[in-house]
Amino acid sequence: MQKVHFNNRQIQMAGHLYTPADFDGRRQYPAIISVHPGGGVKEQTAGTYARRLAEQGFVTLAFDASYQGESGGQPHFLDEPMNRVADIYSAVDYLTTLGFVDAGRIGVLGICAGGGFAAKAASVDRRIKALATASAVNVGAATRKGWEGQGSINDLLPVLDALAAQRSAEAGGAEAAYAPYVPQLGDSSAPRDLQEAADYYLTARARHPNAQNKMLMNGLGAWVAFDAFDLVEQLLSQPTLVIAGSAAGSLWHSQELHAKAQGPKQLFIIEGAAHMDLYDGPQVDIALDKLGPFFRLHL
Numbered sequence: 001m002q003k004v005h006f007n008n009r010q011i012q013m014a015g016h017l018y019t020p021a022d023f024d025g026r027r028q029y030p031a032i033i034s035v036h037p038g039g040g041v042k043e044q045t046a047g048t049y050a051r052r053l054a055e056q057g058f059v060t061l062a063f064d065a066s067y068q069g070e071s072g073g074q075p076h077f078l079d080e081p082m083n084r085v086a087d088i089y090s091a092v093d094y095l096t097t098l099g100f101v102d103a104g105r106i107g108v109l110g111i112c113a114g115g116g117f118a119a120k121a122a123s124v125d126r127r128i129k130a131l132a133t134a135s136a137v138n139v140g141a142a143t144r145k146g147w148e149g150q151g152s153i154n155d156l157l158p159v160l161d162a163l164a165a166q167r168s169a170e171a172g173g174a175e176a177a178y179a180p181y182v183p184q185l186g187d188s189s190a191p192r193d194l195q196e197a198a199d200y201y202l203t204a205r206a207r208h209p210n211a212q213n214k215m216l217m218n219g220l221g222a223w224v225a226f227d228a229f230d231l232v233e234q235l236l237s238q239p240t241l242v243i244a245g246s247a248a249g250s251l252w253h254s255q256e257l258h259a260k261a262q263g264p265k266q267l268f269i270i271e272g273a274a275h276m277d278l279y280d281g282p283q284v285d286i287a288l289d290k291l292g293p294f295f296r297l298h299l
Contacts (some may be wrong), residue, residue: 001016001017001018001020001054001236002016002017002019002030002230003015003016003017003135004016004017004061004094004223005169005295006063006083006090006091006093006094008021008066008086008087008089008090009086009090009256010070011066011072011073012032012071012072013063013064013065013066013071013072013087013090013091013094013134014042014064014070014071015042015061015062015063015064015091015220016042016043016047016050016061016062016063016071016226017059017060017061018051018053018054018059018060018061018062019054019059020054020057020058020059021053021055021099023059023100024037024100025099025100026100027100027101028099028100028101029057029058029100029101029102029297030057030058030059030101030102030105030106030107030296031048031058031059031060031061031095031098031101031102031105031106031107031294031299032050032051032053032058032059032060032061032106032107032108032112032295032299033060033061033062033088033091033095033107033108033109033118034046034047034049034053034061034062034109034110034111034114034118035084035087035091035108035109035110035114035115035117035118036064036065036111036114036138037082037090037111037112037113037114037138037212037279038064038079038113038114038137038181038215039068039079039113039181039182039201039213039214039215039272040066040111040112040114040201040211040212041064041069041070041208041210041211042062042063042064042070043208043210044067044200044201044206044208044211044279045111045206045233045279045280046062046111047062048280048284049062049109049111049134049281049284049288049291050062052284052288053096053109053288053291053292054114056288056292056296057296058295058299059093059095059100059101061094061095063087063091065079065083065084065087066077066083066084066086066087067083068180068210069210069211070210075176075180075216076094077212077214077215077216078215078216078219079215079216079219080219080222080223081116081117081120081139081140081222081223081225081226081228082222082226084114084117084180084272085117085120085124086135088108088113088118088121088125088128089116089121089125090118092106092121092125092127092128096127103127103207104129105129105299106127106128106129106299107128107129107130107131107132107135107193107295107298107299108121108128108130108131108132109131109134109291110131110133110134110136111133111134111135111278112134112135112136112137112250112275112279113137113139115133115134115135115136115252115253115254115257116137116138116139116228116229116281118133118139118258119133119136119138119228119229119232119236119257120132120228120229120231122236122238122240123231123232123236124231124235125236128299129238129239129298129299130238130239130240130241130294130295130299131236131238131239131241131259131296132240132241132242132243132291132294133240133241133243133254133257134241134243134244134278134287135243135244135245135248135250135254135275135276135278135279136242136244136250136253136254136257137253137255138227138228138229138253138256139223139228140223140224140225140226140227140251141227141228141229141256142250143156143220143223143224144156144224145270145280147191147193147249147250148191148249148250148252149252153259158196158221158225158238159220160221160224163218163220163221166217166218167218170218172283174275175216175217176216176217176218176271177216178214178215178216178217179214179215179216179217179220180213180214180215181197181201181214181215182194182197182198182201182202182213183198183200184198184202185198185202186204191249192249192274193248193249193250193274193275196274196275196276197276199276200276200279201213202206203255206279206280210236214251227244229256229257229260232257232260232261232262233260233261233262234262235262236260236261236262236263237262237263238263238298239261239263239264239265239294239298240257240258240261240264240265240266241266241268241290241291241294242254242257242258242261242265242266242267242268243266243268243269243270243278243287243290243291244268244269244270244273244275244278245269245270245272245274245275245277245278245283246271246272246273247272247273247274248273248275249274249275249279251269253266255267264298265287266294268287268290270283270286270287271286273286
């Protein structure tokens with residue numbers, strides 16, 4: 001693994017580039033971009049998948065989203081969905097400049113929110129030849145309907161009122177306000193997936209100083225208006241592999257993505273797995289047993 005930097009317009013992006021053990025710079029390799037979840041960084045699950053896929057013979061890239069982690073962009077901790085999609089375009093740009101990457105064989109893997117952003121990017125950027133997701137989440141739909149898809153958009157109206165008031169306050173000089181990605185440890189009122197997300201991000205299991213569990217509140221309006229899958233049924237014709245756990249509260253996102261994708265597609269359900277099980281642990285091995293052959297076939 002080597003640390004790399006590339007540009008997303010005026011923002012310098014920070015990434016980790018992984019190469020196979022028998023890497024030969026005179027060859028050309030298929031490449032995979034690994035896109036981290038909301039609030040995550042390249043050192044966590046995106047890096048795990050990138051490293052493991054490099055062991056299977058791919059050049060892989062995990063990077064911090066713009067405005068987050070070690071990547072540039074001010075104000076930091078801004079998280080707007082289309083920025084995340086543009087990050088993926090810039091990662092593809094970067095890979096095409098590397099002589100040892102075959103620019104005609106680039107794929108994307110997205111985990112959680114990264115899966116939604118990857119689907120949006122692949123729907124538009126035809127340089128992406130194959131798409132895979134693990135525990136995919138469409139952050140717009142999750143914001144509008146709740147984590148398990150049972151909420152009403154009317155529940156958002158007080159949130160939007162608070163957001164409007166906060167933006168006005170900040171315009172007048174007030175301090176910025178932040179919202180957490182995951183609940184506090186021990187919050188039994190949160191859905192199971194999110195309780196387990198807190199265990200992942202806020203304990204030694206995967207805690208990292210660059211993943212601070214906060215996003216600028218004034219970016220939430222962009223989440224409400226975003227839909228990762230709105231053009232999938234018309235534009236996503238590349239081969240698609242969707243992986244999710246049968247016990248995940250987020251399963252409905254993966255089912256929707258699979259239903260809408262127009263190209264060769266597969267929905268692979270890991271029986272008994274919850275959302276966070278695809279971040280680390282033995283279920284990652286099961287996912288990788290599907291991902292490696294999928295990308296070898298289509299890249």
